[in-house]
Amino acid sequence: MASALVPVAEPADYVPANPDTVLSEGTRERLERSVPANTKRAYGRQWSQFTDWCDETGRSPLPATPQTLAEYVSHLADLDRAPSTIEQATAAIRTAHRVAGHRGQPETDGALAVLKVHRRDRAEAGKRKRKAPPVTLTPLRAMIDATDPEALAGKRNRALLVLGFALMARRSELAALRVGDVRFTDDGLTVLIRSSKTDQDAIGAKVNIPVGVHPATDPIRVVRAWLDALAQRQVTTGPLLRRINRWGHLQEGGMSGAAVNEAVQRLAAAAGLDGAEDFTAHGLRAGGPTEAAKAGHPTSFIAEHGRWSKSSPQVLEYIRPVEKWRDNPMRGIGL
Structure with a gap:
């Protein structure tokens, strides 16, 4: 996922059809550093887990359909993942799509509806968002x-x-x-x-x-x-x-x-x-x-x-x- 945030470098002897699409090594390095390291690690972890799940269920991770995203969110809800974790997973998946050129995909209406129900189920079960107490x-x-x-x-x-x-x-x-x-x-x-x-x-x-x-x-x-x-x-x-x-x-x-x-x-x-x-x-x-x-x-x-x-x-x-x-x-x- 981290490497997906920057276009993959071509072989040294590669001659692009359009020079306007070429990025120098220095530009690639700066683009890589433009994304906070913590974000890259977290999104990379979430993307890896999503692609593993897709392999297990026979679904395509990229581009993923709205139904696939909704099913994955439901899967995370079954595992009782915290809503904030599910939100991060959704953001990582959408970021991977955007970087790959699939802007606006996958649609999230179904996934958000599943997440809304998951929040309500957790609230009814007495589970609340855990907050670190303030050090007063x-x-x-x-x-x-x-x-x-x-x-x-x-x-x-x-x-x-x-x-x-x-x-x-x-x-x-x-x-x-x-x-x-x-x-x-x-x-x-x-x-x-x-x-x-x-x-x-x-x-x-x-x-x-x-x-x-x-x-x-x-x-x-x-x-x-x-x-x-x-x-x-x-x-x-x-x-x-x-x-x-x-x-x-x-x-x-x-x-x-x-x-x-x-x-x-x-x-x-x-x-x-x-x-x-x-x-x-x-x-x-x-x-x-x-x-x-x-x-x-x-x-x-x-x-x-x-x-x-x-x-x-x-x-x-x-x-x-x-x-x-x-x-x-x-x-x-x-x-």
Whole structure:
């Protein structure tokens, strides 16, 4: 699937009938990199599963008929796949068709109707969309307390937690941070987010983080302690959040998004949080806006700080639970 996103290169001695259809190697490489790696992996996995199913059932994967897509969605429903997983599978199949020149195929009306019934069946069975709990200030401080402030890994994990929360960062954004992206100012800290999910053109965004009030979670103290630890080891450039082995030794290269997620999960378990197994790095991104809403900050400022698209309803999912308590119509009526 990943390779299908870019036309296959022709043999070196191939002479095209139409030179206007030729792509250079450099152009192919840029087209390949234009698709986020995570998307290519996820879509590639979904496409592979779909083609395997088509082989087993004697159906054609490309071009697939609307009936084939509806049957496949029904198959995934039989396996009780989450609706979000089925949506991703459908998107991968349609992307493969578009890249192969079959635009608008296959039609999705039948598949969407099957998915709608699957959602209703899951709701009636008491199954709801699983959400990672937000890492609000209380669990954040518990996770910070579970780190060793004198150990190298402890300094890094504190920086990871506090930056994830204060930046309202995606784990991919944390993994992409470089040492040079951090600048201290009189007012606090400015962090450059070079690119993000809503900034695929890599225009970049500078996020300001003010000085904190608690030493253990003050972004300036925490990040400075980590940068000082790196500088002591002659690391002044490159990835900000570095790999550390089991013996506490700094390694070459930065943490991946998956490693960031695993670190948060380990810290949640170490802190003894209720439902620790459900905490993920996404909880840091959710915790920031939740606490900001509690403090009464405008939704537009929260959305801009967290680099949400102006049309994205996602930030409201974090803010509405706060508003439902703060602006509850039963509050103050004399019950």
